[in-house]
Amino acid sequence: MQASKHSVVRGAHLSSRTTISTAFRSRCAPRRPSIAQGRRVVSTHAMFGLKKSSLAFLTVAKNTPHPEKVAKGGEDAWFIRVDAKGGGAFGVADGVGGYDEFGVDSGLFSKRLMQLAAEKEQTQSSSPDPKGIMEYAHRQTILPGACTACIVQLQGSKMYAANLGDSGFIVIRNGDKALATEPLQHFFDCPYQLNNSDTAPTDNAEDATMIEMELQEGDIIVAGSDGLFDNVFQDDIISIATSTIADSLKAGKSPLEANEAVAEELAALAYQHSQDLKYPSPYAIECNKDEAAMKQAQTEKLKQGGIFGKALGGVMNAVQTPTVVGGKLDDITVLVSTVVAPGSNKAALEGAAAAAAAGLEPVMAQLASGMRILQEKETKSATPIITRKKLVRSGQAKIEGAGITVADIENMDKATIQKMLMKYDLPTSGSMQKLKDRLAKAIS
Amino acid sequence: MQASKHSVVRGAHLSSRTTISTAFRSRCAPRRPSIAQGRRVVSTHAMFGLKKSSLAFLTVAKNTPHPEKVAKGGEDAWFIRVDAKGGGAFGVADGVGGYDEFGVDSGLFSKRLMQLAAEKEQTQSSSPDPKGIMEYAHRQTILPGACTACIVQLQGSKMYAANLGDSGFIVIRNGDKALATEPLQHFFDCPYQLNNSDTAPTDNAEDATMIEMELQEGDIIVAGSDGLFDNVFQDDIISIATSTIADSLKAGKSPLEANEAVAEELAALAYQHSQDLKYPSPYAIECNKDEAAMKQAQTEKLKQGGIFGKALGGVMNAVQTPTVVGGKLDDITVLVSTVVAPGSNKAALEGAAAAAAAGLEPVMAQLASGMRILQEKETKSATPIITRKKLVRSGQAKIEGAGITVADIENMDKATIQKMLMKYDLPTSGSMQKLKDRLAKAIS
Incomplete structure (x- = not known):
């Protein structure tokens, strides 16, 4: 041969x-x-011994709230559907912390959105449609706030996923990355997000990244909020998930216990890194990249400003930018899902379904309690709070970065001017001159 | 605040x-x-100054065939559609080299499949449907052979992609990875592939990983065959593409020239690494992982074989596995596509369309010439060659790994037995005992 x-x-x-x-x-x-005798081979994977069959998600969750947000259960949320007959689904959502300044708990928004997604997912009779589920849950979450969202479904042997923002997942096959979402953001630390569309501009399910992929028995999916991915590198997640499952099964643990061991270990590691001011985390690396890009932009700008600017630009270039290190304190949610044959894993799947329901009980209690408080406020208030309404900043907004002069504006680039305009709640579209005039008027 | x-x-x-x-x-x-005055904000991205609009792919290609396959133009193929009015599409396919042993040039298969994909893509009037295009091109490629396939379309501001095998692409945004496909394979170095379904079992478009994603002006997509991705790390591709485009534009080059500079640089680097016996390439790393996994499996197996086996397993564990280094000689195809506003890039887009057509001329000539040779063979032959038919191995197949005994089979795991059965062209399904019996019969 x-x-x-x-x-x-x-x-x-x-x-x-x-x-x-x-x-x-x-x-x-x-x-x-x-x-191959006929026109088409029936089992397309026979050659590789990988006959397609109905598979199931064996999914567990571990959530560790931000240390300062423990009482309200943090701002992350998730749902899990485990079905002993095959298939399954899960989702994760991360409430946008920036809503704090409006006195709004985005944790309620994310929990409600995941609750609605779970309901819709369960009752959906047609083909998997994670984008449709996200769209429904987004539209029906009549609360102030915003969150990222990631929804994953399994039918037969195919995974259907919709991801919007910086939550996400990694598909691990034979110890290697078979696919991973990457965080999507408008600018640094501002992820794509589902806002209440009546109170703020919003991204929509239509903007989600959609993935369809054939899965195989033995695949491991690790999903989570950025509290996981900003504190633990993808490569570490992949090797920990792979080795911990192998070791756990070898030690006689059940498939459910093996997944729980991975979730516990990843959440603990993410938490440890998040508390570590010295750990060069994925988040710190992104900070440094952003810092470097911003510095370069400033330097370029300065260099265009005559001899003095050139000199100053040279000095800036020579100055060592301090390297940012440390993890990121945040809510941490880890979902670990293994792709199993439903027939031989009935007990494990039933156990996972029960564990998932038990794990979500406190989350649902927090949601109910938060909703009750909102409703009480609403009863006492003349204006609706829960129903769609425009948000009012708590107190008079003090614009940071004010004190700039009209001359400063002349030296700003478009993006900077637009960011300043946002702070003044002013429109950001139009010609460069229009933007400059608008900002000049605002600061005067 | x-x-x-x-x-x-x-x-x-x-x-x-x-x-x-x-x-x-x-x-x-x-x-x-x-x-937000109304029920729904019209421009969902206004807040971030990223109004959705119709975008266009400004795409260039660079192909460097395997040094031993230059005459026939290698086994990679691609297509590009650039449209000055907006949108666009491209694809890449990598012929499966293993067909050599049947005297079949998979380069014809990949070129024909890409030609058909381009035709279908151009005439498709409905919504983007890369999976449908792949399915059509696969079904219509009436040739012996096989290839991987990656097809990417743009409509409005949304990318629609289907990827099967180890070709793929990276979406780069602001210098960061926004998404990347990962190589999918049945086992090491055996990618998912589209075979002629009448001559061999095949994967199908249905097995492709599907991705839908919102793109933004300034995004860079680098697509390619594994000749690129096995020789250049993703991180290097990302930083080279980002910096070379920025530097080229700064140096006064046109957007088209900037993309060409990236494609040239990446192809040259991939080629250099492919020739470098010392470079610790992505491919070498995967080889080592596979080697380590195989060694561990063998060791585990040995350890189960009594005291002698345990001792031997211990020795194997202690032996340092030689670390594989070096690049991978292969066809190298690099497509570089930047996401641009069609209005202000009319000249660049028209230039790219012309360059793409010119670049594909020799490929189409090679396809025509190869098809002519096949047709001549067919005229002289009693059995059809081009039309669907079963392949015949050139010469009597010598089964490598023969010389095993029935006792050896007892110690093999299922995957190994199945692989041996494949070599004998025997079915690989059934109980473990059935497989053992089948293999024992084959070797006796």
């Missing part, structure tokens, strides 16, 4: 391989041409 | 920040609540 070019080349590079392993590993050709 | 919890915490960690930058960077709240 003539070896393929691929294996010849690889043989040269990888001289330690035996003949049999080279043959196994040569870029694969059709090894069983004789089985 | 009360700072959000997020910014307070970050302030503590990032003490070097000025007030204004902290304010800019605090996790964003609805900064312009007053603009």
